[in-house]
Amino acid sequence: xxxxxxxxxxxxxxxxxxxxxxxxxxxxxxxxxxxxxxxxxxxxxxxxxxxxxxxxxxxxxxxxxxxxxxxxxxxxxxxxxxxxxxxxxxxxxxxxxxxxxxxxxxxxxxxxxxxxxxxxxxxxxxxxxxxxxxxxxxxxxxxxxxxxxxxxxxxxxxxxxxxxxxxxxxxxxxxxxxxxxxxxxxxxxxxxxxxxxxxxxxxxxxxxxxxxxxxxxxxxxxxxxxxxxxxxxxxxxxxxxxxxxxxxxxxxxxxxxxxxxxxxxxxxxxxxxxxxxxxxxxxxxxxxxxxxxxxxxxxxxxxxxxxxxxxxxxxxxxxxxxxxxxxxxxxxxxxxxxxxxxxxxxxxxx
Numbered sequence: 001x002x003x004x005x006x007x008x009x010x011x012x013x014x015x016x017x018x019x020x021x022x023x024x025x026x027x028x029x030x031x032x033x034x035x036x037x038x039x040x041x042x043x044x045x046x047x048x049x050x051x052x053x054x055x056x057x058x059x060x061x062x063x064x065x066x067x068x069x070x071x072x073x074x075x076x077x078x079x080x081x082x083x084x085x086x087x088x089x090x091x092x093x094x095x096x097x098x099x100x101x102x103x104x105x106x107x108x109x110x111x112x113x114x115x116x117x118x119x120x121x122x123x124x125x126x127x128x129x130x131x132x133x134x135x136x137x138x139x140x141x142x143x144x145x146x147x148x149x150x151x152x153x154x155x156x157x158x159x160x161x162x163x164x165x166x167x168x169x170x171x172x173x174x175x176x177x178x179x180x181x182x183x184x185x186x187x188x189x190x191x192x193x194x195x196x197x198x199x200x201x202x203x204x205x206x207x208x209x210x211x212x213x214x215x216x217x218x219x220x221x222x223x224x225x226x227x228x229x230x231x232x233x234x235x236x237x238x239x240x241x242x243x244x245x246x247x248x249x250x251x252x253x254x255x256x257x258x259x260x261x262x263x264x265x266x267x268x269x270x271x272x273x274x275x276x277x278x279x280x281x282x283x284x285x286x287x288x289x290x291x292x293x294x295x296x297x298x299x300x301x302x303x304x305x306x307x308x309x310x311x312x313x314x315x316x317x318x319x320x321x322x323x324x325x326x327x328x329x330x331x332x333x334x335x336x337x338x339x340x341x342x343x344x345x346x347x348x349x350x
Contacts, residue, residue: 011312021193030152031162044162069274073123081248129166159324171203177321232270261314
């Protein structure tokens with residue numbers, strides 16, 4: 001996976017074996033994709049661990065870079081610093097239905113293992129895919145969420161799949177993208193992974209490793225069937241996972257650096273674009289039976305490597321979402337091309 005075959009450098013840090021968010025041990029991702037008539041949408045679920053995360057909550061953080069979005073569950077994460085459900089991504093108008101399905105999943109899981117659960121903070125993010133999907137008909141159902149959870153695995157697909165089925169990015173086809181970085185701190189190795197649902201950016205602003213690729217494509221396609229994105233609007237969901245032992249405040253500091261990765265692709269975080277970062281650490285689980293917690297945390301002055309990892313992996317995940325996406329036709333007949341269609345980058349064997 002990843003963008004290795006396109007020979008595009010995205011920083012200096014090494015990536016994990018899959019170059020996916022699932023390089024963080026225990027993390028899996030599942031998709032359900034819908035292609036039915038005018039419905040081109042879906043749901044993607046990030047599973048932070050294999051045990052019951054409601055019973056064994058993980059450190060969590062949420063950061064709203066620009067709040068043009070309709071996510072659910074971020075307020076409690078910001079207040080308590082814990083994540084207690086999987087994270088689901090879908091289209092804007094399906095957030096409520098997907099949230100309901102995550103609540104059902106959590107209640108059922110807790111009932112099965114005897115965990116008391118009378119309230120749950122399910123976490124759902126979104127992007128608006130209405131250019132390709134008849135969004136008002138809300139095609140994603142609880143069955144689709146259940147299937148995505150069941151399908152979750154370490155080796156998952158990227159591109160036009162799941163929650164990225166109908167999304168656009170910089171005037172090209174967007175989608176789901178992922179990347180990872182290996183960090184060395186205190187003589188130990190840790191992993192940071194990113195998954196994005198990309199749906200933002202204006203074409204003229206798009207850059208790849210400093211190269212003005214968006215403007216190159218505009219020049220190349222000015223007499224052909226190409227509709228550029230004129231303004232930086234839409235959304236991007238960024239999900240960050242790590243096994244680095246951190247506090248939720250430290251985790252939020254790391255998550256904010258995903259914005260540096262978006263800037264590397266040309267984004268200036270426009271008025272109408274929602275940039276939402278959700279993050280969790282798998283390093284330690286909370287023990288509800290204990291009155292006091294004794295936990296490891298990395299020193300503040302050693303966080304620079306995690307900041308760099310977040311920026312590099314986010315940059316690469318966005319490009320991966322676009323290069324793995326497939327060209328699609330919108331509801332109005334316009335064609336939204338995959339970045340890979342333009343053969344702008346020298347491919348190599350990997």
